Amino acid sequence: MLKTENVTIGFIGTGVMGKSMASHLINAGYPLIVYSRTKAKAQDLIEKGALWVDTPKDVAERASVIFTMVGYPADVEEIYLGKNGLISNGVSGSYLIDMTTSAPSLAIKIYQEAKKMGIHAIDAPVSGGDVGAREAKLSIMVGGDYESFEAVHPFLELLGTNIVYQGKAGAGQHTKMCNQIAIASNMIGVCEAIIYAEKAGLNPETVLKSISTGAAGSWSLSNLAPRMLNGDFAPGFYIKHFIKDMKIALNEAEQMNMEVPGLALAKSLYDQLVESGEENSGTQALYKYWKSEQK
Known part of the structure; x- marks a missing residue:
């Protein structure tokens, strides 16, 4: 079972919503490692104490709980399944939480590939826009193993107020x-x-x-x-x-x-x-x- 103390969190994607979401994790006292394609978008987080790294691989190697909030399914696929991606470079027992709105079929593929590596993957897209992200009042829809959902629930509570487990992998999407x-x-x-x-x-x-x-x-x-x-x-x-x-x-x-x-x-x-x-x-x-x- 994941212990919430002494956890280093990774966050990939610091756009309109991601930046606010990552800020809540820092404000809760967690060490945060961030990556986005444009470093300038993460500057506010860096000034708050987040550690910037150059690739998703660097995030995977250093964090045990990793959130992603990027633009398109192609971005998700590259970040999770690419050569320098999270799954091939991740640590067994770590948790991957994709909050991007993406294809259900891709969420299932990521879950299956992660499981082969002993990594827990859940799809957890959100609703609430920039206001919900800023106020930590997002609605979070979760798919994956229920045990994984329970393990990361304390972290999801830092980001949203309506957090519902929807079922197996892809159900969140x-x-x-x-x-x-x-x-x-x-x-x-x-x-x-x-x-x-x-x-x-x-x-x-x-x-x-x-x-x-x-x-x-x-x-x-x-x-x-x-x-x-x-x-x-x-x-x-x-x-x-x-x-x-x-x-x-x-x-x-x-x-x-x-x-x-x-x-x-x-x-x-x-x-x-x-x-x-x-x-x-x-x-x-x-x-x-x-x-x-x-x-």
Whole structure:
């Protein structure tokens, strides 16, 4: 059983969300080893005492609990299964926790390869965006062996408040797909509601006061609609990453012979935003498309 004291933690990926998550681990008193492709993104963590290393291999050799929070499944595959990756260079008995939203099939492959090396791997994607990461209030969806989930639970508690074991390897990623499918259609509804309020001559801010706490309430309505109205399209979650998630969900749904028309529509709208140069904007920038289309 993993003892939480005297543990050195590794963290790979210090972007919008990863940096906040890694900070919580440092603040809890754990020695932290960090790696990201751009060292400058980890500078705040380094100033807090984190040790910077040059490769995932260096992290694997020095840390017994390693978190990853990167961009795409290809990045996950390289970090875990590459020559300088975590599994081939990891220590038997260590724990690998991938919090990236990635393909369920890849999570299963990583679990199987890690197990051959005596390494515990779990998939634990999150929801809550930059706010949830900053406030340590993420929703964490976990797949893998239950014993591994129990072992790392104290560390997950430093990052989130809703931590649920979903089942065997890949279950966490499948659950995240459910999350993204729900968000995709909801974002369309949020934008339509705000545009409708404006066209009806209402004050959209006061409209939000009424509808955000009723049956229409959602995280996106409460947290992202105000950003839309303030013209704040900075990324709490990048459009390019959301499209990546939607592609995974569409592929998984196709394999299950399931139609997902709401998800398909949302992706088509976001694809048009990317064509207009909005790939690095936050997902709330869908409002821009809707506003221009509804003039």
